[in-house]
Amino acid sequence: MIYWLYELRNWLESTGVISDDAFVYKLLNIFKYHTFRAGGAAITAFFLSLMFGDRLIRKLISLKIGQPIRTAEEVHKLFELHGKKAGTPTMGGILILGTIVVSTLIWAKWDNIMMWNILFCTIGLGALGFRDDYLKISKKNSKGVSARTKLVWQTSVAVITALVFCYLVPTDATIDAASKANTSAFVQFGGDSTLRALFMPFYKGPIIADMSFIAVIFFTLIIVGASNAVNLTDGLDGLATGCSLTTAMAYTAFGYVSGSALYSNYLGVPHHALANEIPIIAMALAGACAGFLWFNAHPAKMFMGDTGSLALGGCIASIAIACRQEIVLALVGGVFVMEAASVIIQVISFKKRGKRVFRMAPIHHHFELGGWHENQVIVRFWILSFFFALMGLATLKLR
Template sequence: MLLYLADYLLSVDGGFRVFHYLTFRAILGVLTSLLISLIIGPWMIRRLRGNKIGQSIRELGPQSHYEKAGTPTMGGTLILVAIAVSTLLWADLGNRYIWVILLVTMGYGVIGFIDDYRKVIKRNSDGLSAKAKYLGQSVIGLTAAIFLYKTASIPAETQFFIPFFKDVMLDMGPMYVVLSYFVIVGTSNAVNLTDGLDGLAIMPTVMVAAGLGVFAYVSGHATFSQYLAIPYLPNAGELIIFCAAIIGAGLGFLWFNTYPAMVFMGDVGALALGGALGVLAVLVRQEIVLVIMGGVFVMETLSVIIQVASFKMTGKRVFRMAPIHHHFELKGWPEPRVIVRFWIITVILVLIGLATLKLR
């Protein structure tokens, strides 16, 4: 929005040309979403606490979690507001990628909001039924995938690229829609499963968004993409503004969500942020890199799948509890230790993902 104002003011003073630099607007995007989170956060927490919108705790699980009962939830609304405002202010709103990722993120946020609302009203952990939740995610994810496939203007937008190889690109055809759908829906649910401890999900989300932001920037830059032998995607560069908004909003939310948490993000935040990361990976054609960078999300998801499959087939559990972060808690790890170690793992994985830019 402000980019158009800068264009108008450019006739008055050439200094406004600085707003055309993606890196400058990305910095402003981080600061804007961060400030929104820090300013609105205390007010929102007071409102949530005043309306008794508190988290209910499952009967099964680590005993230490009972102390968290009543902690305000649905704080993910704060994240979404900060992301939306910052993106709308600093991004080029003529870029279709921006609208796709914004609409998917907010759409998943609505699904999460309904789920959280039902949990709060019923004062239990049931919320929205799994079928209804998955249906909503599927409709939004599939709609986005079909739209991107139908509006693709160059072959690179729908090709499948494999890291570590310069010239391995597969024409997906309609399978692009299938892959994109599973990446978007799968990542949304993976982040949601990870969101079980204070700050556990938000910091890896921030780090993965930063990593994918680098891919967005170089993919949208003709010279950099050619030098690094990655697909040139003319519209992708603008996505760094959205990534910057996630970083700022995420760090601002972490200010209140760090252990011991003053507020939880709830499904409204977790589903939305997961969907956002999935769309990002699809838009910059780095689905495999997302799997690498988001290894913690993958690990959490696999632990649930393995646990359920093992119990159904053998009647035995592989882990003391799934997702796996609860397994380590029940082994005696203090919650902050689990959180920080998962953060460290994410740092390493994001660096490995970034290394694929050069190791080709």
């Protein structure tokens, strides 16, 4: 919406109302730059969170929307560590979801189908999380939506998102002709290629030029997997929020490079002109996480619940797909991978051997039960997430 101010500048110039050396012309010109609008999206999301965070907490308390905690019989020693959190307002993911959507709509261009698809995935999975949280609170237990219903809903949203990416996003994006003519590597790195092409770190050009319908299945698995991984990570105050923040910052850089013909060709990464709006969404996500962390830091005044964690996972996954860095997500989101992998390993080991590998899964509980204070686990996992993000960004030059 803000971008329309730049369009207004063009109209004013064409009608002769202002000249190109006028102050108003120069002022309105800044709204065309993605970096400026990305920064604006982050600041907007952050301050919206601060403005409405306390109000939301008070509202959730008045509605008695508190976090149900699993009983001592279910989690044994962990109940002693987390039992005091019972009743803390949950469903705070409404704040994350709302600030992401509002700040994105304010600062991004509305004619970008990638932007709308990412928002669809984020809102769709956030709605599932909202339903799950509501059932947990109304029934006063930690079960919520059944596993089958949850999987069907996640898969449906993911399939629709994947289909749009694969078949509705233009393959022949509007590219600056000069940039296209300046390098023979342009087409090789995906300027005119479909989003169904598969790119791998350390390789120039796609390893598969067109995955066809397999791409829909692949993207669906990524979205469902990422949403569940972030959901599993959301077990300690600020853990999932902080890790999502570092991941969002990394994908801001990926989106900027992917959307720029100049930088993508220089670094040998896939380019698509419509990806130039990804930094705005990624920074809106980062600002929303930073604002929510203000209230979610230990000891948390509010939990995001599944409303936030499922939405965050969907948003991160769809951003990764949009800039064709979905494989790198396994590295950038390394903490999320650790958390999900620990649950898978624990379940397989217990079913096959009758023994547990970890004291408790997800793995953050393993370290808690090993004597680490909750704050130690959180901060150390944040540090790991930061370095995972740096390692992911390092792949940009290793091609």
